[in-house]
Amino acid sequence: MSFDKEKMLQLCNDWSKNTLMETLEIEYIDAGENFLTAKMPVNPRVHQPMGLLHGGASVALAESVGSAASMLFINPEKQEARGIEISANHLRSKREGMVYCTAKILHQGRSLHLWEIKITDENGKLVSLCKLTNMILPRR
Known part of the structure; x- marks a missing residue:
């Protein structure tokens, strides 16, 4: 199967509806x-009390992107991906604007x-x- 970038992006954005990602x-x-x-x-929705990007929001972003990325490598009709371990080092603070996450x-x-x-x-x-780290399981 050939890689269709637009189809993959649409699929990932569709998966996000009515979830934490949305x-x-x-x-x-x-x-x-x-x-x-x-x-x-990055706005007050994802700030911690000091007005900075919350580390938990960063981790939620990272796990969301990494888990969606795993879904692109498997057959979602037969398999599912589950995050089993995540680690994060927060190196710079951010108050406003946009962050970009690449897995x-x-x-x-x-x-x-x-x-x-x-x-x-x-x-x-x-x-x-x-x-x-994502574990790949048979779909139930």
């Missing part, structure tokens, strides 16, 4: 054969996917660096 206004904007990118606005596959096994996920600001400066 609440956080995450929008999938780019995809390739080994990566997926989304953007999320790149590091390991694509039959039962485990390992993703490196970078969250950057509008200038490409690294905000958070995450690692996500």
Whole structure:
């Protein structure tokens, strides 16, 4: 099967309806054969009390993008991806604007996917660096 970028982005954005991803206004904007990118606005909806991007919102963004990316590598009619471990290093604060999140596959096994996920600001400066492990299971 050939890779259809627009179809993949539409699928990811459709999956987000009525979920945390929609609440956080995450929008999938780019995809390739080994990566997926989304953007999320930084505003009071995702702030912690000090007016900065909440680390939990960053982790939710990273896990959302990494999990959606795994879904692009499997047959969603027969399999599903479940996040089993995520780690994050928050390196730079952000008060407003947009962050961009790109998940790149590091390991694509039959039962485990390992993703490196970078969250950057509008200038490409690294905000958070995450690692996500997804387990691939038969669909129930």
